[in-house]
Amino acid sequence: MEPIEAELIAAVLKGDAASFEPLVERYSPRVFATARRYARRESEVEDIVQEVWFKAFQKLKSFRGEAPFEHWLMRLAVRTCYDFLRGHQRNRETTFSELSEPESDWLERFVSQPETAQENAEAARLLVARLMEQLAPPARLVITLLEIEERSVKEISALTGWSVPLVKVRAFRARAEMRKLLAKLAKEKYL
Amino acid sequence: MASDFSETQDSMNLEELQRKLIVAARTETPSDRVPYAFEKRVMARLTARQSPDELSLWAGALWRAAAPCVGIMLLLTAWSLFGRAGAGAPPDLSQELDNTVLAAVNQEASPDSTW
Numbered sequence: 001m002e003p004i005e006a007e008l009i010a011a012v013l014k015g016d017a018a019s020f021e022p023l024v025e026r027y028s029p030r031v032f033a034t035a036r037r038y039a040r041r042e043s044e045v046e047d048i049v050q051e052v053w054f055k056a057f058q059k060l061k062s063f064r065g066e067a068p069f070e071h072w073l074m075r076l077a078v079r080t081c082y083d084f085l086r087g088h089q090r091n092r093e094t095t096f097s098e099l100s101e102p103e104s105d106w107l108e109r110f111v112s113q114p115e116t117a118q119e120n121a122e123a124a125r126l127l128v129a130r131l132m133e134q135l136a137p138p139a140r141l142v143i144t145l146l147e148i149e150e151r152s153v154k155e156i157s158a159l160t161g162w163s164v165p166l167v168k169v170r171a172f173r174a175r176a177e178m179r180k181l182l183a184k185l186a187k188e189k190y191l
Numbered sequence: 192m193a194s195d196f197s198e199t200q201d202s203m204n205l206e207e208l209q210r211k212l213i214v215a216a217r218t219e220t221p222s223d224r225v226p227y228a229f230e231k232r233v234m235a236r237l238t239a240r241q242s243p244d245e246l247s248l249w250a251g252a253l254w255r256a257a258a259p260c261v262g263i264m265l266l267l268t269a270w271s272l273f274g275r276a277g278a279g280a281p282p283d284l285s286q287e288l289d290n291t292v293l294a295a296v297n298q299e300a301s302p303d304s305t306w
Contacts, residue, residue: 017238024230029223036221046226053233054240114207124215131212148216175209182205 005069012060024053027070031077037144038081040129048084052077071158078141078159085137099189103127107189134181139174146171 011019028049035048055076063072099107106123109116118124132140145156146167153171157164290297 018234020237021230021234024233028225028229032225033221033223046229049229050233050236054237057237110208110211114204114211117211119211119214120218121215124212125219128212128216132216143213147213150217178209179205182208186205 006065009060009063009065009069012057017057020057023056023069027073028053030070031073034074034077035081037148038085038140040133044084044088048080049077051084052080055080075159075161078145079161082137082141082160085140089137099130100126103130104189107185131178131181131185135174135177138170139177142167142170142174143178146174 005023008019008022012023031049031052032045035045035052039045039048052073056073059076063069100123102121102123103126106117106121106127132143135143141160142156145151145159146153151159153164153167156162156167160167162170
């Protein structure tokens, strides 16, 4: 931890709330980037990030300073995002019937000539975002951390507070859930 | 129909589709843009949360105290009405009050009383 950061945290703990502002300023970009992985609407993203900072302020006493502040904050951010996903799971869509034209075209291309369907296409990104929204919260979190952010199981365990075996079990189930959704997509689209 | 579906699934190669979509997701890095003056807003809310209105604190405490007070009042009422009824003959409340108020006078008037 940087010395100045330690001083700021010590000052906040002594009652100087204003010392918290430089920390908010410094780490908000990272927290925003994390929140944008789980929420699409900008108002929701802002709510999540604000919640992260409120929790950080309230729980600052529990920060022991052994690990960098950023790690502690990111744990808080991931857990807040997970709470958000659990709170909004009723909003999950259940149909693929509303695929946009580029998404449908990309799928068609994948079926006819898989090698021509580019991974960096905007349509593929939209499709995967749609798919992620339909996953259950634990599945979405573990796929994001493990497959998209390419973190290790140990890291995920530290971030989420789940045990290593639990992360592995949830990752296995998440991949199966994703494949099930893709099968559903194939069925809706081609039958 | 079912065999058509499995054929479609086979031709679609779900594993490969999943892999491609994951790679697609990796190529998109979410923006780390922070809205203008966001930290000021957070700080304003934090300070507002920290110093709650004094009046609302009092009001909250009084509201919380109201229920136990009503409970105690009801218990005492029940005790004074039913608790003493089982003790024997109904007391003459006016006479008892009279005795209590005039206890000192009665004691002085009595010549046998010694301390």
